Amino acid sequence: MILIDVYVNVNIESPAIRTRSALNPAAFEPRNPDYAARTRESFERQAAMRTLGATLAQVLPGQVVITLPWSEPLTQQHGFLHAGMVATALDSACGYAGFTLMPAEAAVLTIEFKINLLAPAQGEHFRMVGTVIKPGRTVTVCEGQAWAIDGGQERLVATMGCTLMAVIGREHIQG
Amino acid sequence: MILIDVYVNVNIESPAIRTRSALNPAAFEPRNPDYAARTRESFERQAAMRTLGATLAQVLPGQVVITLPWSEPLTQQHGFLHAGMVATALDSACGYAGFTLMPAEAAVLTIEFKINLLAPAQGEHFRMVGTVIKPGRTVTVCEGQAWAIDGGQERLVATMGCTLMAVIGREHIQG
Amino acid sequence: MILIDVYVNVNIESPAIRTRSALNPAAFEPRNPDYAARTRESFERQAAMRTLGATLAQVLPGQVVITLPWSEPLTQQHGFLHAGMVATALDSACGYAGFTLMPAEAAVLTIEFKINLLAPAQGEHFRMVGTVIKPGRTVTVCEGQAWAIDGGQERLVATMGCTLMAVIGREHIQG
Amino acid sequence: MILIDVYVNVNIESPAIRTRSALNPAAFEPRNPDYAARTRESFERQAAMRTLGATLAQVLPGQVVITLPWSEPLTQQHGFLHAGMVATALDSACGYAGFTLMPAEAAVLTIEFKINLLAPAQGEHFRMVGTVIKPGRTVTVCEGQAWAIDGGQERLVATMGCTLMAVIGREHIQG
Incomplete structure (x- = not known):
């Protein structure tokens, strides 16, 4: 018996869905077979992630998921997560998503990001998903x-849009 | 024999795909039953769309598709579509996507947008898809x-991220 | 005696300089005479600012300055301030700059911001300046x-570009 | 006789004004002495600028001014300049501002830009000023x-924030 529960809309005509193929993490081939260990090692060195209480929940080629619980030290004046703290976790998720596809000698720096706050960041937990659109x-x-x-x-x-730079051969900027 | 070629990733666990449900145009209920006619009428009044040679190819609640052919008057110095012309068509696609969900008395203005140019805009035709993320x-x-x-x-x-404002009751700003 | 009251804009030729008149904090008239006390009180309620070790250094109508020292818990993997932490302080500086010009009953929420990282955020101290461009x-x-x-x-x-919304009459969102 | 050469407003207290020194075009040293001729020649090849009726009004190291008259083919549905057309001219102003500081063998491409629309783009003429913040x-x-x-x-x-890339040695992408 075959049970197929396709709960996303697989209409080949729909441009919104076709887009997703570009976002399919499986489509990306990492240049560094050690990408996951390397990403985890760099994440461990981000003190800011400890301050956030953040966990590296998933590392795929071109996609990284970071989770964190709500915590009072991260809030703004209404008790929601501060937009900048949301941005901090999202920037790391995006940065490490890009990092998984970079060569072993590259470090990653954020050139710029833009974030749209769609709703107050209230909840028990948060999940930040960063996905490479174009390596x-x-x-x-x-x-x-x-x-x-x-x-x-x-x-x-x-939602965030984020541009990264692979930095190679600059002393003090590794990983 | 059953042949299933699901080329989007139907993994129920994957957050990237779950996201798409938020983008499913069918999820949006227009407040104005006349949304499509109203969108087409406003599009007709955008002289800039004629300058682009643009066509309103699809109008759904929360999603609009605009198509245009490559044309020399829209190019930059390397013969690609000028980033600003890509932005012009994308801004209209996003603006009208938002417009489909606004009440009948509202006009739409763009507050801001951000565009990432992923590859040179070269091709015979272009398709611009605007989708509401959060009305x-x-x-x-x-x-x-x-x-x-x-x-x-x-x-x-x-890719573009775009923020719109519904403007109600301002003379000279209708539709 | 020569009295020279050079307020802004002395070189009619230079567009970069004329711009500054729009940014002149003195040009803004607060609608709430209590704007400074109100801003300080809301800042005190931002737990995230304590986490950053941030101080509200200056509150003018339309301009707010926040300072903070470098501190290890705010860093990324190379020892620079995490881009998101820079964004957190800048977002508060921009948010409160806007807040100084809002009426007494308004709360402020960030709609979106975009940040460009021009250089690694390394230093002993940081000064974040938020200025209203258009209230x-x-x-x-x-x-x-x-x-x-x-x-x-x-x-x-x-540098950051930031769009704010004045929220009035929503319970749980005050100040 | 009184000679007053006030270049920028030198109030040491105001951070907004100190910023301006970073934007002082005189601070930038072009790497290509031919920067102005090269910029004008590339501008001439932008067919999109002819479509806009745009003129390259000023070329300084790190700053470019483009002017254009209001014209019906550039408008949106309310008769204002379409946000995308404003973006087209601003993107060229920013792109060429960056180009003036690039070496002779480089071409310029826009990575991304973000535009905030502060007021309806209505007027007889428009002046677009692009300034390098960080080469x-x-x-x-x-x-x-x-x-x-x-x-x-x-x-x-x-207002626009814009990130450019210098492209060297890619065939078909020159100037």
Whole structure:
């Protein structure tokens, strides 16, 4: 018996869905077979991630998921996660998504990012998903999505567009 | 024999795909039953769309597709579509995507947009897809994707994040 | 006796300089005479600012300055301030710059921001300057600049463009 | 006789004004002495600038000014300049501002830009000012400002943040 529960819309005509093929993590071939260990090692060195209480939940070629619980030290004046703290976790998710596809000698720096706050970042937990849209030798473009999880429900609270640079051969900037 | 060629990734666990449900145009309920006619009428009044040779190819609740052919007057110094011309078509696709969900008395203005140019905009035709991510009473957030079509092949050449405002009751700003 | 009151714009030829008149904080008239106390009170409620070790250094109508020292818990993998932490302080500087011009009953929320990282955020101290470019009843646009201070030298390390919304009459969102 | 050569406003207290020194075009040293001729020659090849009726009004090291008259083919549905057309002219102003500082063998491509629309783009003429904030070997960051001129009055209608890439040695991408 074959049970297929395709709950996304597989209409080949729909441009919104065709887009997803570009986002399919499986489509990316890492240039560094050690990409996952290397990403985890760099994440461990980000003190900011400890400050956030963040966990590296998933590392795929071109996609990284970071999770964190709500915590008072990260909030703004209304008790929501501060937009900048959401951005901090999303920037790391995007940056490491790009990093998984970079060669072993490259470090990653963020050139710029833009974040849209769609809803107040309230919830028990947050899941930040960074996905490579277009990898490049020097410049890589990623997309991020911040999800708030509350009572088992997920809500999209922010989206990010992020541009990264692979930095090679600069002392003090490794990994 | 059953042949299933699901070329989008149907892994229920993958957050990248779950996201798509948020982008499913069918999820949006237009507040104005006349949304399509109203969108087409406003598009007709955009002289800039005639300058681009653009066609309103599809109008769904929360999603609009605009197509245009390559044309020399729209190019930059290397013969690609000028980034600003790509942005012009994408901004209209996003703006009208938002417009489809606004009440009948609202006009739409762009607050801001950001565009990432992923590849040179070269091709025979271009397809600009604007999709609502988060509709709102005052502020609506959209995403746009620019596809270049060349020899039957599609390539993602730009992505846009766009914030719109519904303007109500301002003379000279209608539709 | 010669009295020279050079307020702004002395070189009619230079567009870069004329721009500054729009950024002149003195040009803005706060609608709430209590704007400074109100801003300080809201800043105190941002737990994220304590996490950053940030101080509200200056509150003018339409311009806010936040300072913070370098601190290890805010860093990324190379020992620089994490781009998201720079963004957190800049977003608060921009948000409160806008807040100074809002009426007494309004709360402020960030709709979106974009940050360009110009140089690694290394230094002893950082100064984040948020300035209103265009105040509005609903939507306010600000600009932010992050300066790193090292050995008495200042260096521009990031710029931000930020869009805010004045929120009125929503329970749980005050100040 | 009184000679007053006030270049920028030198109030040491105001951070907004100190910033301006970073934007002082005189601070940039072009690597290509032919920068102006090269910029004008590339501008001439941008068919999109002819479509806009745009003129290259000023070329300085790190700053370029483009002017254009209002014209119906560039408008959106309310008769204002389409946001994308404003972006087209601003993107060229920013792109060429960066180009003036690039070496003779480099071509320039836009990585991304973000535009905030501050006011409807209505006026007789428009002046687009692109200024380099941070030049770099590979990546250059610029800022743009769009001014509407009406009855002798200038109004800031849009601001842009723009990231450029210097492209060297790619066939078909020259100038």
